[in-house]
Amino acid sequence: MNRKDLLGIEDLSREEIEEILSVAESMEEILERPIKIAPTLRGITVANLFFEPSTRTLNSFALAEKRLSADYINLSASSSSILKGETLLDTAKNIQAMEVDIIVIRHSIPGAPHFLAERLDASVINAGDGAHEHPTQALLDLNTIRKKMSTFDNLKVAIIGDIEHSRVARSLILGLNKMGAKAHICGPPTLIPKWMDTFDVTINYNLEEVLPDKDIIYILRLQMERQHESFIPSIREYIKYYSLTYERLKKYASPEVLIMHAGPINRGIEIESRVADSEYSLILDQVISGVAVRMSILYLLSRQKTNEDSN
Amino acid sequence: MNVRFIEKRTMMDAEEMRWSLRRISHQVIENNPRLKKICIIGIRKRGDILAKRIAITLGELTSWDIKVGVLDITLYRDDLTTYGPKPLIGPTHFPCHIDDLHVLLVDDVIHTGRTIRAALDEIVDYGRPSTVKLAVMVNRSGRELPIMPDYSGTSVNLASGEEVKVNLLETDGEDSVKIVEVSIDNE
Numbered sequence: 001m002n003r004k005d006l007l008g009i010e011d012l013s014r015e016e017i018e019e020i021l022s023v024a025e026s027m028e029e030i031l032e033r034p035i036k037i038a039p040t041l042r043g044i045t046v047a048n049l050f051f052e053p054s055t056r057t058l059n060s061f062a063l064a065e066k067r068l069s070a071d072y073i074n075l076s077a078s079s080s081s082i083l084k085g086e087t088l089l090d091t092a093k094n095i096q097a098m099e100v101d102i103i104v105i106r107h108s109i110p111g112a113p114h115f116l117a118e119r120l121d122a123s124v125i126n127a128g129d130g131a132h133e134h135p136t137q138a139l140l141d142l143n144t145i146r147k148k149m150s151t152f153d154n155l156k157v158a159i160i161g162d163i164e165h166s167r168v169a170r171s172l173i174l175g176l177n178k179m180g181a182k183a184h185i186c187g188p189p190t191l192i193p194k195w196m197d198t199f200d201v202t203i204n205y206n207l208e209e210v211l212p213d214k215d216i217i218y219i220l221r222l223q224m225e226r227q228h229e230s231f232i233p234s235i236r237e238y239i240k241y242y243s244l245t246y247e248r249l250k251k252y253a254s255p256e257v258l259i260m261h262a263g264p265i266n267r268g269i270e271i272e273s274r275v276a277d278s279e280y281s282l283i284l285d286q287v288i289s290g291v292a293v294r295m296s297i298l299y300l301l302s303r304q305k306t307n308e309d310s311n
Numbered sequence: 312m313n314v315r316f317i318e319k320r321t322m323m324d325a326e327e328m329r330w331s332l333r334r335i336s337h338q339v340i341e342n343n344p345r346l347k348k349i350c351i352i353g354i355r356k357r358g359d360i361l362a363k364r365i366a367i368t369l370g371e372l373t374s375w376d377i378k379v380g381v382l383d384i385t386l387y388r389d390d391l392t393t394y395g396p397k398p399l400i401g402p403t404h405f406p407c408h409i410d411d412l413h414v415l416l417v418d419d420v421i422h423t424g425r426t427i428r429a430a431l432d433e434i435v436d437y438g439r440p441s442t443v444k445l446a447v448m449v450n451r452s453g454r455e456l457p458i459m460p461d462y463s464g465t466s467v468n469l470a471s472g473e474e475v476k477v478n479l480l481e482t483d484g485e486d487s488v489k490i491v492e493v494s495i496d497n498e
Contacts, residue, residue, distance in 0.1 A: 022399075026383070026402065034436075034437060035436040038386040039386070039432065040386040
């Protein structure tokens with residue numbers, strides 16, 4: 001991989017995605033050892049800049065950094081000078097002045113990581129920018145799928161729920177298409193954006209028509225905090241038409257189907273507890289993949305950066 | 312930039328390599344007459360193939376419980392900053408817990424000793440073997456660290472610009488040890 005930053009799946013080639021997944025496989029081996037740490041990133045400093053709440057992504061990055069012996073600092077909006085009115089660029093420049101090599105950023109504004117990547121020498125990793133992209137989530141999802149399926153070719157993946165507010169869906173659809181799989185979108189018409197038809201996907205508003213013959217069903221969280229306007233009449237109606245219940249799963253889906261969800265789960269809303277905890281669920285496999293894939297990305301980017309320095 | 316290897320001379324042919332591996336196996340037995348269990352770990356890539364061959368010979372000569380593992384030291388290198396693009400990371404696989412076990416580490420060539428340093432660091436992350444011994448096909452002078460092989464097939468002192476290349480049937484189509492000259496064309 002020959003790049004300074006990881007900003008989105010959109011920029012990545014199929015070969016680059018395959019390289020990230022292949023290195024992730026070696027990283028998984030480290031996670032199975034008695035002493036789960038390798039000295040690979042000794043001397044590299046990472047700053048995790050999280051301007052939006054996160055448990056999974058932040059901790060997964062922090063753990064990946066620890067497992068490769070990098071030093072890291074965590075900065076969240078609530079505990080930093082952002083509250084005192086400092087601009088994003090000033091915050092980032094100050095962090096870079098402290099000799100930070102890699103900046104992991106999550107921000108509510110789409111393009112914030114790109115803005116920093118253009119202006120900083122440090123590598124920038126997008127950990128979610130508004131409703132735009134969440135590339136590391138898509139890569140860990142692809143890694144989870146790769147471990148279960150022999151190939152991505154002609155794989156049928158249903159993505160269900162709140163597409164409009166989901167950066168996970170956007171990155172995942174781009175990733176699946178690049179790898180040769182096909183995404184089938186389903187959700188209430190108000191939560192499926194118009195620009196969706198610019199992607200290579202099928203769109204269907206009826207869950208029961210979408211479920212049959214899919215290899216993977218990917219459930220999106222209903223993002224209540226982003227719904228300032230009314231996109232759906234009521235939660236109860238959403239559950240009635242779009243919740244993945246055990247009954248629906250058994251009645252319509254293939255017996256070999258696998259269920260994924262990026263978390264956090266709203267149990268009983270987009271997915272029934274019984275489905276989330278069932279043998280079909282890959283939800284915890286996704287979390288394990290998360291650390292390995294992030295280790296892979298940190299390794300590939302940090303090496304690139306040090307190569308440039310030595311030339 | 313193009314890196315080419317110009318073959319200069321053959322140090323060992325297939326027959327000589329086979330005898331060397333047999334001798335190393337016999338020396339291992341001679342030095343450890345009361346051993347019952349051994350874990351042979353080869354360093355990717357080529358060391359893992361040599362490790363398998365030593366394991367087969369030891370299996371024919373002894374009734375030891377022999378386990379074979381493979382180690383990839385990429386993540387433990389001390390030169391990741393200067394190494395060329397895309398070092399592929401291969402699998403590391405330990406066949407068993409190595410605590411209190413005798414480990415025989417195998418590589419094709421020892422030169423600076425840095426690869427072995429990295430391998431030792433990786434091994435101690437897996438556990439605490441009771442001993443670690445080192446077997447190599449070629450012991451090339453030029454050590455930068457105080458590390459010596461316990462068993463070696465042959466020794467060589469090379470001029471700068473020369474490299475030693477161990478070819479194996481599985482990866483290179485033949486068994487041989489060759490001295491090559493490295494030529495770099497800047498086009």
